[in-house]
Amino acid sequence: DGGITQSPKYLFRKEGQNVTLSCEQNLNHDAMYWYRQDPGQGLRLIYYSQIVNDFQKGDIAEGYSVSREKKESFPLTVTSAQKNPTAFYLCASKGRGRMGLGAQHFGDGTRLSIL
Amino acid sequence: GESVGLHLPTLSVQEGDNSIINCAYSNSASDYFIWYKQESGKGPQFIIDIRSNMDKRQGQRVTVLLNKTVKHLSLQIAATQPGDSAVYFCAENGVLENYKLSFGAGTTVTVRA
Numbered sequence: 001d002g003g004i005t006q007s008p009k010y011l012f013r014k015e016g017q018n019v020t021l022s023c024e025q026n027l028n029h030d031a032m033y034w035y036r037q038d039p040g041q042g043l044r045l046i047y048y049s050q051i052v053n054d055f056q057k058g059d060i061a062e063g064y065s066v067s068r069e070k071k072e073s074f075p076l077t078v079t080s081a082q083k084n085p086t087a088f089y090l091c092a093s094k095g096r097g098r099m100g101l102g103a104q105h106f107g108d109g110t111r112l113s114i115l
Numbered sequence: 116g117e118s119v120g121l122h123l124p125t126l127s128v129q130e131g132d133n134s135i136i137n138c139a140y141s142n143s144a145s146d147y148f149i150w151y152k153q154e155s156g157k158g159p160q161f162i163i164d165i166r167s168n169m170d171k172r173q174g175q176r177v178t179v180l181l182n183k184t185v186k187h188l189s190l191q192i193a194a195t196q197p198g199d200s201a202v203y204f205c206a207e208n209g210v211l212e213n214y215k216l217s218f219g220a221g222t223t224v225t226v227r228a
Contacts, residue, residue: 043216104216
């Protein structure tokens with residue numbers, strides 16, 4: 001079945017450590033996104049990529065980095081510069097709809113906690 | 116900046132009743148609106164969408180209403196079931212920024228048996 005796979009489901013980070021969250025999609029979508037979700041809040045955009053080898057900062061990019069070397073993959077690295085990384089991280093992708101509009105499809109998230 | 120918001124953070128509904136979840140948006144250039152359902156520990160799941168050239172769209176047990184005059188969006192769920200218990204988000208984007216969705220904070224719907 002087509003979909004978005006995020007791994008791991010749970011991740012723990014030590015002080016000063018970088019961690020990488022995986023996101024893979026087999027929907028043949030061009031655009032991919034990373035969001036952060038904190039308890040009781042909506043989704044906030046970290047980074048997005050509209051095409052391979054290109055990505056843009058979202059609203060809260062500080063302390064995060066991404067790469068987009070393949071269409072199917074959009075890994076997110078949470079660096080040690082991100083001082084409050086504990087959150088639920090969601091990856092999404094979007095295909096080309098009419099006029100570029102269309103719903104984003106989400107994975108089931110990675111919950112990151114600090115040790 | 117522009118924002119999307121929901122009127123109430125929580126909604127308690129008796130099983131079998133209809134649910135109405137509301138959302139106000141502030142970006143008058145918004146062209147496309149989506150409702151998502153998020154169950155605990157999972158990612159948001161697409162429910163239904165509507166474009167700004169429509170004021171109503173129906174799906175299976177769900178109806179979305181769009182009032183562009185007052186910038187208001189609502190999701191109606193008919194005959195609410197226990198499986199409808201979740202957090203519901205509205206999201207919007209515009210033609211000029213079609214790469215980006217803006218999300219409200221969500222409404223938590225609890226279905227009482």
